[in-house]
Amino acid sequence: MFKRTNEQISFFKKISKKSIFELDFDFWYLCLLVGIAAGRKEQLDSSNDMTARFPNDYSSIENLLISMLIHIELVEKGIEPDDKQSVRQVVEQIIDPTNRPFLTTSGFKVFNEYSNGGFEIINEAFRAQPPDDPSSFLIKYGVLVEKIFGQSKMW
Amino acid sequence: MNICLSGWESSGLRCPDMKIELGASNESQIHLIQMPNGTGKTTTLNLIAACLNGCAIEWDQDDVMKYRRLDGTSDAGYFLVRIRTGDEQVSFELNFDFVEQKCSYRTSIAEDGGIRDGWKPPHALKRYFKKEFIEMVVFDGELAARLLDSNYTQAEKAIDALCHLDFFDQMSMAADSIWRNAKLEGALDDGQIQTTRRQINKIKESIDSLSSKINKSKELLEGFYKEKSNLEHDREAELNRHAELKDKYEVAELKVEEANRDRERAMRAMHLTLKNPVSAFPKVQYGLSRFKEGLDRARLPESTSRQFFEEIIKEEACICGAPFNQEMRNHVLSRMSNYLSDETTGVLNLLKEAITKFSDIDIHNNESLEVAIASLKQTNSDYYNADQERAIAKASYDGPGAAEIGKIEQQIGQLMEKIETYERVIENATPQLAIKKNDISKLEDELSEALNSRKIKDQVNIFTSICNEIIEMVRINVKNELLTQCNKDIPEVLLDNPVKIERISGAIYLYNQMAASVGQTLAVGYVFLSRLFSYAAHSFPFIVDSPVGPLDNRVREQVGALIPKLGRQFVAFTISSERVGFVAGLEAASGRSIQFITVHRSFIDSNVANIIDGRDGFFAFHADKEQ
Numbered sequence: 001m002f003k004r005t006n007e008q009i010s011f012f013k014k015i016s017k018k019s020i021f022e023l024d025f026d027f028w029y030l031c032l033l034v035g036i037a038a039g040r041k042e043q044l045d046s047s048n049d050m051t052a053r054f055p056n057d058y059s060s061i062e063n064l065l066i067s068m069l070i071h072i073e074l075v076e077k078g079i080e081p082d083d084k085q086s087v088r089q090v091v092e093q094i095i096d097p098t099n100r101p102f103l104t105t106s107g108f109k110v111f112n113e114y115s116n117g118g119f120e121i122i123n124e125a126f127r128a129q130p131p132d133d134p135s136s137f138l139i140k141y142g143v144l145v146e147k148i149f150g151q152s153k154m155w
Numbered sequence: 156m157n158i159c160l161s162g163w164e165s166s167g168l169r170c171p172d173m174k175i176e177l178g179a180s181n182e183s184q185i186h187l188i189q190m191p192n193g194t195g196k197t198t199t200l201n202l203i204a205a206c207l208n209g210c211a212i213e214w215d216q217d218d219v220m221k222y223r224r225l226d227g228t229s230d231a232g233y234f235l236v237r238i239r240t241g242d243e244q245v246s247f248e249l250n251f252d253f254v255e256q257k258c259s260y261r262t263s264i265a266e267d268g269g270i271r272d273g274w275k276p277p278h279a280l281k282r283y284f285k286k287e288f289i290e291m292v293v294f295d296g297e298l299a300a301r302l303l304d305s306n307y308t309q310a311e312k313a314i315d316a317l318c319h320l321d322f323f324d325q326m327s328m329a330a331d332s333i334w335r336n337a338k339l340e341g342a343l344d345d346g347q348i349q350t351t352r353r354q355i356n357k358i359k360e361s362i363d364s365l366s367s368k369i370n371k372s373k374e375l376l377e378g379f380y381k382e383k384s385n386l387e388h389d390r391e392a393e394l395n396r397h398a399e400l401k402d403k404y405e406v407a408e409l410k411v412e413e414a415n416r417d418r419e420r421a422m423r424a425m426h427l428t429l430k431n432p433v434s435a436f437p438k439v440q441y442g443l444s445r446f447k448e449g450l451d452r453a454r455l456p457e458s459t460s461r462q463f464f465e466e467i468i469k470e471e472a473c474i475c476g477a478p479f480n481q482e483m484r485n486h487v488l489s490r491m492s493n494y495l496s497d498e499t500t501g502v503l504n505l506l507k508e509a510i511t512k513f514s515d516i517d518i519h520n521n522e523s524l525e526v527a528i529a530s531l532k533q534t535n536s537d538y539y540n541a542d543q544e545r546a547i548a549k550a551s552y553d554g555p556g557a558a559e560i561g562k563i564e565q566q567i568g569q570l571m572e573k574i575e576t577y578e579r580v581i582e583n584a585t586p587q588l589a590i591k592k593n594d595i596s597k598l599e600d601e602l603s604e605a606l607n608s609r610k611i612k613d614q615v616n617i618f619t620s621i622c623n624e625i626i627e628m629v630r631i632n633v634k635n636e637l638l639t640q641c642n643k644d645i646p647e648v649l650l651d652n653p654v655k656i657e658r659i660s661g662a663i664y665l666y667n668q669m670a671a672s673v674g675q676t677l678a679v680g681y682v683f684l685s686r687l688f689s690y691a692a693h694s695f696p697f698i699v700d701s702p703v704g705p706l707d708n709r710v711r712e713q714v715g716a717l718i719p720k721l722g723r724q725f726v727a728f729t730i731s732s733e734r735v736g737f738v739a740g741l742e743a744a745s746g747r748s749i750q751f752i753t754v755h756r757s758f759i760d761s762n763v764a765n766i767i768d769g770r771d772g773f774f775a776f777h778a779d780k781e782q
Contacts, residue, residue, distance in 0.1 A: 013582075020422045032434060061430060063509035068432065068439065070506070071446040081449020099501045111717075135418055135535045140427055142528040146436075155438035 001141055003112045004028055007120050011130045019134040020102070025055050028115050034145050035118030036072050039154035041110070042117040051129070055100050061081040069111060070094055075154050156241045156694040159184075159724045165204060168251065170195025170202075171756045173764035177726065178750050185718065185745055186726045187738065188755040189773055194764070198222065198729050200293060200700050204780075206236035207246035208289040209260065209274035216256040217574025223253045223764060228253050239262075240277055240693075247274065276291045280693065287316035291684060295700040299680030300673075301662075308661035310683065314633050315626075317687055323622040334615045349600045350611070358595045364589040372577040372584075377426035379577070383570045390563045407545035413539035414534065433513040435524040443510045445706050450507060464488065501561040603680030618754070633660040637686055646681045646716040649675060656683075674710030677703075678717050687723040696724035701733060708736030715740025731777040 002025065012027045021027065028050060035041065053074060054062040071081075078085040094107035103111070124145050133139035149155060157281050162689055164174035169193065177186050190196040202222070205211045211218075221572040223229065235248045248261040248270075260274035262288070265515045291298070291313050315321065375752065394401040431463070433440045446700035467474065468484040638656050646653040656673050657666045663683055671679075701710040702718075715737040718725050741749060757765045767776065 019419060020426050026426075030429065033429065037436070061432070061509075061513075064433065064513055065503050066448065067443055067510050069211065071442055074446070074728055075442075081446050082452040086448070091503065095502050102502045102655045103507075104584045125253075135422055135531060135538075139528060139531050139535060142425060142524060142531070144430070146524060147530070149438050153436065155436075155442040 001021070001052050001108055002028060002050045003044060003047045003049055003108075004050055005044050005116060005119070006048065007123070009048060011119070011123060011126075014130055015131040015134045015137055020138075021134055023057065024050055025058065029058065030141060030145075031122060032117035033109065034116040034121050034148055035114035035116070036068055036149040037145060037152050037155065038117065038121055039072055039076055039152065040121060041113035044112055044113065050102075060093035061111050063110075065108075066095070066102065069107070069114070070155055072114070073110065118123050156280075157239075158695050159239045159691050160203075160698060160726055161237035161697050163199070163206075163234065163236045163750060164222060165199070165234045166230035167204065167224070167230070168195075168198070168202070168234060168432040169224055170198040171762055171764035173754055175766070184724045184754065186724075186750040187741075187773065188726065188728045189731060189734070189751070189776060190728055191730055191777065196700065196730075196754055200295075200698065200728060202234040202249065203236055203698060204289055205634070206234060206249055206260075207238075207284055207293065208286045209276070209284065209648040210286055211249055211258050211260065212274060214258060219251060219256050219258050220253065222251060226762075228762065232246040240280060242670065243277070245277060247276075252614060282319055283691070283693065283695070285316075288310070291316060291688070292695050293698040294679075295703045296702045299677050299684065299702075302670060302680040302683055303665065303676045304661045305662050306662070310659050310663045311630065311661050313684065313687055314630060314637070314659075317691055318625050318629050318633060320629060323626050327619045327622040329350055330615045330618045333738055334612050345609075345713050348602065348605050351598055351605065355598050355602065358598065362588060362591045362595065365584050366672070367582050367589065369581050369588065371598065372580045376574060376577050376581075379570050379574045383567060383574070386563050386567050390560060391566070393556055393559050394561065397554070397560075399554060399555045400552060400560065401666065403548055403552055407541075410541040411545050412536070414538040417529070418534040418538045421527070421531040425524070425531050425543070428527045430521045431523075442513055444514055447507050447510045462507060473590060585735050615723055621699075635691075637683065640686050641679070641682055644686055648720050649678050649713070653699045655678060664770070672710065673706055677706070677710070677714055679719060681714070681721060685723065688723065694723055697721070698728075700728045701730070702727045703733055703737045706736075711736030712740035712743075715742075716744040719745040734774065 004027070006022065007030065008027065009024075012021075015021055016024065018028070054065075058065075073090055074081060074087065075096065076087075077090065079090065081087060082112065094104060094110060095102050096104040097108065122144065126140070131140075160177055162174070163171075166172045174186070176443065178184075190199070206587045222232070222234075222630040224232075230253050232251045232253070233248055234251075235244045235246055237244060239245075243262075244265055250261065253359050259272070260769055261272055262272050262275040263270045264275070264277060282288075282495070298309065301307045302313070304311075332645050354752070394404055399446045433443065468479060469485050470479065472478045473483070505721070613753055638659055647656065652672075652675060654671050656679065657664045657668045663679060665676070681747055684697070703714050706714065718727075740750075749770075751768070751770045751775045753767040754764050755767075755774050755776070757763045767773070
């Protein structure tokens with residue numbers, strides 16, 4: 001299950017369901033990008049279920065996102081992609097081949113932790129001031145995520 | 156069912172090795188076992204009792220070692236008791252290991268097919284083979300006297316044991332433990348129930364208050380929306396009356412709308428870009444490509460897969476070396492689904508496909524995210540400019556209709572503030588309401604469980620009370636019955652000087668007890684036990700150590716005379732000094748023969764018993780010492 005924290009809900013409340021942000025998942029995803037860019041995971045201290053599947057809008061990139069997750073986990077653990085045994089272990093931890101979205105409980109957990117890690121970075125960047133305008137938020141976000149990817153040692 | 160002691164044997168223990176066979180049920184029912192002091196009489200009786208009640212299961216090492224030979228010459232031993240239950244032979248064997256300092260049982264019941272490990276009395280009789288009951292089967296002569304001793308409650312204990320009244324205590328305790336477990340699991344007492352009720356009421360009040368606040372806010376908002384709509388309508392009407400003003404407003408509005416649309420478009424474009432991270436961030440493409448290359452080098456996934464075939468047919472030649480033509484390629488594609496591929500393989504291939512697909516983008520010409528950000532910044536700025544221009548345009552116009560429009564817009568502005576305020580009220584109150592409803596639901600569940608547990612407590616109390624009533628009722632009824640019957644039996648036993656039981660209250664109380672002789676009181680004790688045992692579904696023997704112990708010869712004769720009248724197997728362990736009087740009374744009253752057995756330690760090997768059967772041997776033993 002994809003989850004978000006109470007803090008995330010509260011932070012994005014004013015721009016949620018406004019303009020282009022029709023789905024709660026939109027914010028989860030934006031936080032995930034930042035988290036994966038920075039290679040930062042944070043455990044969730046509260047938990048609100050969102051959805052068990054990638055929404056339709058994201059179905060075309062779901063395998064790409066899972067690839068990114070596996071890649072970042074390998075980098076974080078210092079595993080080379082050609083280390084067959086170690087890669088297999090990580091893959092088996094994250095992937096459940098029997099059902100879409102092909103994620104184990106552990107896989108969902110890691111995804112949520114990267115999203116939460118990304119949220120923490122966003123929260124810090126916004127100085128804990130929740131955004132009240134979608135476009136202003138998106139501009140500031142875009143600059144932030146570009147910067148983080150630019151500085152990232154994980155990619 | 157008639158239950159009789161058939162015999163016993165012992166080996167390697169403190170008492171000398173022996174094997175004793177008692178007569179069959181149609182023969183003598185009275186068995187006198189003469190064992191001088193030091194022959195292990197007490198040991199033998201204790202072990203008979205242990206075999207019958209299974210108490211050795213709880214023995215510790217000291218208890219076990221008490222039965223080792225004094226000279227320590229045996230490392231192991233056993234004691235075996237045989238009983239007859241109806242026509243069935245049952246034996247209990249208690250094995251001792253003095254090296255390990257432990258003991259164990261074996262039981263043999265013919266109908267169960269032989270010997271089994273453990274103490275396993277016949278199922279139908281199991282409730283009789285308990286310590287409290289066997290104490291009334293295997294006992295010393297003082298028990299009969301204690302029944303009439305007011306310092307003891309032996310009589311009542313005997314009734315309880317026979318009627319298994321401990322069963323009701325056990326049921327009562329089991330019911331109580333259910334309540335206590337419920338209490339440990341969080342059941343509440345009265346005070347806590349009241350506190351929980353108060354908490355629930357308080358939360359209900361909060362819920363009512365929040366609900367009322369939300370509903371009131373909604374009502375007000377409805378009014379405000381309507382009012383705003385009317386004002387906007389009025390503004391439109393006013394605008395329509397003043398063409399110039401309308402044109403100006405419309406132009407400004409159109410600009411704002413257009414700017415907003417552009418802004419929206421820019422936002423969507425940027426959002427779309429972000430949803431393609433390979434396109435948005437070149438590092439992602441590089442990273443995923445390296446990841447895929449690594450998987451390829453590691454030959455992951457391992458199994459044959461679609462990927463494998465698709466890569467093969469891209470080659471000039473097959474892996475066998477044959478050059479590919481299109482027909483061959485088509486053939487491979489059509490048949491590749493016949494080959495196995497595990498599910499993880501399938502997913503890994505999907506991931507690699509996704510990476511490949513998204514990597515077919517020329518990243519060097521891609522500036523989509525930067526462009527998107529720049530575009531959004533521009534359109535956002537344009538929007539705010541248009542909005543500002545609109546405000547300026549509205550503010551600067553002072554022609555016809557401006558004042559009215561201005562006023563209407565001011566009212567709309569004020570309304571918007573109110574609308575925002577009450578929308579915020581609803582927004583804040585709604586999650587609070589959800590939390591309160593959740594809290595109250597939990598408390599109500601807790602209360603319901605507590606009330607249910609309370610119900611359990613009440614039921615347990617009723618149940619315990621019923622058990623106690625039953626115990627009292629049984630005791631009273633049995634005592635009354637016993638009293639009546641014993642008072643009928645006593646004159647049969649004590650022909651010359653019968654006594655009468657006044658009451659049974661802990662002990663047996665006789666009328667004018669102080670005047671009753673020792674022999675009379677002992678006789679009453681035996682009559683009581685015999686009558687009590689007659690209520691049992693089965694007939695049990697009495698196995699008694701020194702049945703007449705310290706009594707004088709005349710009383711011994713009286714007691715001896717009453718034994719045959721008890722009508723059950725009687726096994727008495729005596730010493731030579733107890734023969735006089737007792738045996739005479741026994742022989743005089745017994746219509747059947749008495750089995751006489753004398754057991755003493757062999758002079759050659761004191762660990763072995765010498766067994767003398769018969770009356771002559773019985774009376775000859777230690778006869779010189781009596782002279």
